[in-house]
Every structure is written in C-alpha cells, then in structure tokens.
Amino acid sequence: MASSRYIKKSLRRDQVHQIQYIYDLIRELVGRDIKLQYKRSMLGIAWSFVTPLMQLVVYYFIFRLVLSLDIPNYAAFAFSGMLVWTWFQASLFRGASSITDGRELIRQPGFPVAILPIVAVTTNLVNFLLSLPILLLFLGNEGGWLKPAFALLPILILIQFLLTLSLTYLVAAINVTFRDTQHILGVLLNLVFYLTPIFYDTDTIPAQYLQAFHLNPMTYLIEAYRTVLLEGALPGLLPLLFLALMSLGLLFGTYRIFRRASYRFAEEL
Numbered sequence: 001m002a003s004s005r006y007i008k009k010s011l012r013r014d015q016v017h018q019i020q021y022i023y024d025l026i027r028e029l030v031g032r033d034i035k036l037q038y039k040r041s042m043l044g045i046a047w048s049f050v051t052p053l054m055q056l057v058v059y060y061f062i063f064r065l066v067l068s069l070d071i072p073n074y075a076a077f078a079f080s081g082m083l084v085w086t087w088f089q090a091s092l093f094r095g096a097s098s099i100t101d102g103r104e105l106i107r108q109p110g111f112p113v114a115i116l117p118i119v120a121v122t123t124n125l126v127n128f129l130l131s132l133p134i135l136l137l138f139l140g141n142e143g144g145w146l147k148p149a150f151a152l153l154p155i156l157i158l159i160q161f162l163l164t165l166s167l168t169y170l171v172a173a174i175n176v177t178f179r180d181t182q183h184i185l186g187v188l189l190n191l192v193f194y195l196t197p198i199f200y201d202t203d204t205i206p207a208q209y210l211q212a213f214h215l216n217p218m219t220y221l222i223e224a225y226r227t228v229l230l231e232g233a234l235p236g237l238l239p240l241l242f243l244a245l246m247s248l249g250l251l252f253g254t255y256r257i258f259r260r261a262s263y264r265f266a267e268e269l
Contacts, residue, residue: 022112029119035124071201073230076138080229081198081222083135087128088164088173088218089189095120095168096182099265106265113262114255117168121161128157147232156224157196159244163217166251173254173261176268203264217243 071077098116105111175181196218197205205213213219220243224235 007078011075022115024177025112026115026119028120029115030126032124033119033123073138076135076230077105077201077226078199079135079138079228081196083128084160084222085132085198085218087124088160089193090127091124091164091183092168092171092189093119093182094124096171098168099172099176100179113265114169114258115168117165117172117258120172121165123167125157125161132201135229149228149232149234152234153225155240156221156228159240159247160221162244162247163221163252166247166254169251169254169258173258176261176265192216192218217246 027051093154098120099106099113105116137161143235171181171185195213196216197213202213202219202223220239224240227233227235
C-alpha cells in the first residue's frame with residue numbers, strides 16, 4: 001500500500017512538472033514571437049493598435065461621413081468589431097504556418113508540437129488585450145463607462161480563444177501537406193470579413209439574408225462583445241452557451257485530427 005501511494009504521488013508530481021514545463025514553454029515562445037514581430041520597429045508593440053486605428057479612420061470616413069450609417073457611438077462600434085476580428089484573423093493566418101515555420105523545434109525529440117498553434121493564438125491575444133484600453137478610451141469619450149456586465153468579458157475572450165484555437169489546429173495540420181492552404185485561407189478570410197458585421201450593424205441586413213449571416217459564429221461573438229462593452233448589458237446567454245459548447249466540441253475534433261497528422265510532420269517538413 002505504501003508503495004502504491006508513493007507511485008501515485010510520483011505520478012502527480014510528474015504531471016505537475018509537465019504542466020509547468022508546458023506553461024513556461026508557451027510563455028517563452030509567445031514572448032519570443034512578440035519580440036520578433038516588432039524587432040527593429042520604431043513604434044514596436046504600438047503597431048498592435050495603430051493598424052486598427054488607421055482602419056477605423058477609413059471606415060469612419062466612409063460609413064459615418066459618406067454613407068452616413070445611423071449607428072450611435074460609431075467609433076467604438078467599429079473599433080470593437082475590428083479588434084475582435086483582427087485577433088481571429090491574425091491567429092488563423094499565423095497559426096496556419098506555425099508548424100512549417102517551426103520545423104527546427106519540431107525536429108527536437110520530445111518537443112510538444114501541439115503548443116505551436118496555442119502560441120500563435122496567444123500571441124495575438126496579447127495584442128488584443130493591449131488594444132483594449134484604446135477601445136475603453138473611445139467608450140469614455142462617447143459616454144460609455146465600466147458597468148457590471150463588463151465582468152462577462154473574460155468569458156467572451158475564453159470562448160473566442162477556444163473557437164480560434166480549434167480552427168487553427170485544423171488549418172495548421174492541413175498546411176503541412178497542402179502548402180496552398182495559407183493562401184486560400186487569406187482569400188477566405190477577406191471574404192468572411194465583409195460577411196461579418198464589423199463596420200455595419202446586423203439591423204441593416206435584409207431579413208431574408210439575416211439567418212445566413214448568423215451561421216457565422218463571429219457574428220454572435222462580435223454582437224456579444226458590443227452588447228457587453230457598448231450597451232453594458234448581458235448578451236443572449238443561450239446562443240453564447242451554444243457557441244461555447246460548439247467551440248469545445250470543435251476543438252476536441254480538430255485536436256484529434258492535428259494529433260494524428262503530427263506523427264508525419266517531421267517527415268513532411
């Protein structure tokens with residue numbers, strides 16, 4: 001009995017050490033990617049919110065001044081959508097090449113290949129979090145204040161993380177065999193960008209097309225972010241719960257696909 005308890009304790013210690021190792025490795029790789037991303041850049045990490053701000057200026061001019069969409073607090077409305085979309089898009093695009101770009105790491109014995117897509121999504125999560133204060137400035141400037149509903153923001157971020165990671169596992173695995181995946185993904189993301197309510201409101205979509213727009217999970221996420229941040233209210237909890245469960249199920253499936261494909265990565269790279 002004493003021997004059995006000792007073995008169980010040893011196994012638990014090994015598991016704790018393994019989790020700590022994975023955590024430290026992800027932290028180091030995320031830090032490395034952020035440094036490389038802005039290496040020799042004058043603005044450095046400020047580019048994480050300068051780019052969305054520049055896009056906002058263009059969209060504000062077109063959809064507020066030229067086309068004159070009747071959307072209150074349009075600057076915060078558009079900027080919130082762009083931040084959410086930029087995290088999603090950049091993670092998928094970077095994650096698609098995470099395996100092919102990490103061939104030196106993958107060839108090292110015992111390296112946990114599955115963390116590379118996690119690193120891609122987490123790196124862009126850091127950029128997203130760094131840009132959030134800019135959005136809060138827009139909210140304050142246009143009359144919005146922190147409200148109790150803001151406590152739901154971490155849950156929305158977690159759901160988006162799970163959804164994005166699940167798709168990243170899929171495209172990362174496919175891109176190892178079919179190198180055109182990243183180029184096709186770029187085209188698809190550009191198309192989906194215009195089919196996602198980033199710079200326009202779903203209320204402006206004709207009723208016969210609205211259901212098709214809601215097949216896009218990013219539509220639910222962006223609307224939930226805006227409900228929390230711009231309105232200070234709780235989003236629909238049932239659609240959010242469905243999206244969370246769907247993201248978990250999708251992550252389970254795509255991770256299994258990734259794991260099966262990972263045994264051939266070293267050979268195909």
